[in-house]
Amino acid sequence: MPDSGNLKAVDASQRPDSQSQVRVYAMPPREGAKPVEIVQGFLEALTSDDPQFAMARKYLTKQASKDWHPEESTTVLADGPNTDAGNAGNEADDSRRFTLTGQQVARVDDQHAYRPEETSYSQAVHLSRVGGPGGGEWRIDKPPSGVVLGESDFQRIYRSVNKYYFAGPSGAGVSGQTGLVADPVYIRQRIDPLTQTVKTLLEGPTNWLRQVVRSSFPTGTRLKDPNKPLTLDDQNRLTVRLNSRSDNTGQPKCKEMAAQLLFTLRDLTPSGVEQVTLERSNGSMLCVLSQERAETVASYRSADRPDYQYFVDEKHRLVKMSAGAGSVTPEPVGGVLGTGDQPLRSAAVSRDEKHAAGVSLDGKSLYTGSLLTDDTLGKARLRSKAKSEDQRLSTPSWDGRGNLWVADRDPKRPRLLWLEQGEGDPVEVEIPALDGRVEAVRVSADGVRIALLVKKDGKTSLWIGRAERGGGKGERPEISVLDATPAAPQMEEVTAMSWAGGGRLVVVGRETGGVQQIRYVQSDGSVLPGTALPGLTGVMEIAASEDERQPLVAHSDDGIVRLPTGSQWQTVVKEGMAPVYPG
Known part of the structure; x- marks a missing residue:
């Protein structure tokens, strides 16, 4: 740093976003290009803004260009494809072979659907001469299937x-x-x-x-x-x-x-x-x-904008505060769950804000009640037999049709349970092929997607499943969660999550070797650049409205805090836990 000299004015005008302005133009193969130049030129052409990949096809033989269908898939690698020429081929018969390698992180299929896929990528690329033995130009006669590119190029394109x-x-x-x-x-x-x-x-x-x-x-x-x-x-x-x-x-x-x-x-x-x-x-x-x-x-949100945010206060009552920008003074909800007669550790409010479900302080029992009438506390809808308090019932979640979901984390009999309209006998949900124990559950407003925190070998990860209901009219319903896919594979440990719009979630977690962070994750498992949120110390729980205009609410070392749009985290109360929005 200089410690002497004159002051000079600096142009501090806002520059345009360089990434949004970058355009990549592909170049055709030069005459006499070597095989490695052809392979590298082809890979660079895949990152261009060429509508039909016309320039990339110039690196292929005519038959290969006819057979190559770039729209069938896009393979996303962490750092782009590496070109390995360790076995380059036989020069005598005018052929060359290279291997493209890398660490695959995702794949986009022919329906344009993104799916995280962490695996090693290796695919051969074969070249031959066009124009006769010993002459002509090198061209690729067996290209990789679809498009292959690095993650940074994928996010740009x-x-x-x-x-x-x-x-x-x-x-x-x-x-x-x-x-x-x-x-x-x-x-x-x-x-x-x-x-x-x-x-x-x-x-x-x-x-x-x-x-x-x-x-x-x-x-x-x-x-x-x-x-x-x-x-x-x-x-x-x-x-x-x-x-x-x-x-x-x-x-x-x-x-x-x-x-x-x-x-x-x-x-x-x-x-x-x-x-x-x-x-x-x-x-x-x-x-x-x-x-x-x-x-x-048609409505792409669950219902009208929610009136309140909710959490469990220091007296273990369910309380509410205005969801708007006005007063944030909490007050007990109406009904038995706001009296404190049954101490609570967590709760969920139905999307119409007329009913609530609460889990007892010891995590053993699930109760439901009206927020509009002062009923007496009825019998528990569900009881967990787990010995440890932190292995009993999770925070419940209401779907858009008024049905209630909750996980029993009992190691001897872990279950995901569904209660029609929050009443009746719990139905055990089938989750085929999901390896691990469900620790937390959040159902989207549409009722057909369900986010699960799943614990296995001491680590907790986020999965998204498809909720399906079977059984005929009058029969006991058959509820299943199918085709669960990882939704935040880049995070080694996920602490908390909540739906935060029609197609995304807000997730609290930690990447390998990193610190805790809060960021938005798409429901297909992809992460958009620039979606990290302001840091917060020791976040244990988080809640977001599927109306994206509402502030986030969290339980952290600072108590119950919320994040209004365009602002920083603000403390609501020092004591409290289990913040939730309706749902």
């Missing part, structure tokens, strides 16, 4: 978009089957993202979600002219002409189709899409729907 579909019969919200379910996909953000997103929505939900959602678009619906880009007019209105599969669609169904488009495109453009007009294949109008009217057709 692709963006996450939530498609929206209607929840099936076992999901949706308290108002019926009008709830929308987010289906996250990744698209190339500089290659006509608007048209890409609409095409992907029309293709239907991803395989993972298909069993529990429905689309209002008739099967086989596509754009009338798939090669013509969609554009907004100067008033942010979008017109979409569909093929003949939708020509006979009625008005109610057409409005649902338009609502799916509006919510899917909501965050894709800076100012959003104000109106969608759907047209038949002959150009005549099917229907029109504005952004203002979209939520009367």
Whole structure:
């Protein structure tokens, strides 16, 4: 640091985000390029903003270019592919072979669905001469399948978009089957993202979600002219002409189709899409729907904005505080769970804020009660037989249909349990192929996705499963959580989590060798850059509303704290625990 000299003015003007301005242009292979240059040039071309990978195909033979389908998959490596020429091939027969290696972290399939996959990557690339033995140019005749690139390039090139579909019969919200379910996909953000997103929505939900959602678009619906880009007019209105599969669609169904488009495109453009007009294949109008009217057709949030945030105070009562920016003075809730007659360690409030469930201070018993009437405490809905208090019942969670979920962490009989409308006999939930004990459970507002903290070998990880209900009318329901996938594989230990919007969670955890951090994680397991939140000491529990405008609430070493948008953590009370939003 200099300790003498004159002061000089520094230009402190805001510079544009360099990452958002970077564009990569692929270069064709140079004449006489060596095999290693061809391989490296091809890999670099995969990171460009070339719409159809035309430049990358110049590194391939004609037959290889015909057989190569970059849209079938995208393999994401931690640091990009390394080129190993240890076994380069036989020079006499004009062939070369290289091996691409790296540490794979994820894969995006042909439906644009992201799935974490941590494994070693190794794939051979073969080259031959084009133009005859001993002459001509080197070209790749066996390229890697799909696209392979590093994680930093993936984050620069692709963006996450939530498609929206209607929840099936076992999901949706308290108002019926009008709830929308987010289906996250990744698209190339500089290659006509608007048209890409609409095409992907029309293709239907991803395989993972298909069993529990429905689309209002008739099967086989596509754009009338798939090669013509969609554009907004100067008033942010979008017109979409569909093929003949939708020509006979009625008005109610057409409005649902338009609502799916509006919510899917909501965050894709800076100012959003104000109106969608759907047209038949002959150009005549099917229907029109504005952004203002979209939520009367379908809601992508659980219900109205919650009135209160809740937690258990130092007297072990369930208390509430205003969810708005006004007073944060806690007060006991109405009903028996706010009296302190039954000391609580955790609680959950139904999404309509009319009922609550509480776990006794010793973790052994689960009670439910009204928040509107002063009933007496009834018998426990459920009891755990675990000997240790920290191995008994978890914090419960309400789904959008008013059903209650809770985990019994008894090592001798660990179970995930479901109580219809918070009453009746608990139903044990089947979780095939999940290895470990469920420590915590949070159900999304749509009722078809469930987040689980699973403990195995002393470590706790986050998983997302698909909730399905079976059994006929009048029969005992059969509840299952299927196809559970890791949702925060980059974290060695996850401490707490909560749904924080239609397609993301807020997670408290620690990466290998790192310190505790709070960040947002997409429900498909991907992490968007720049989603880390301000630090907080000793976070034990966290709560977020699925209405993303509401502040986070946490239980930390500083007590009950909350994080308003654009601010820092603020202490509400020094004593308290188990903060929750409705759900």
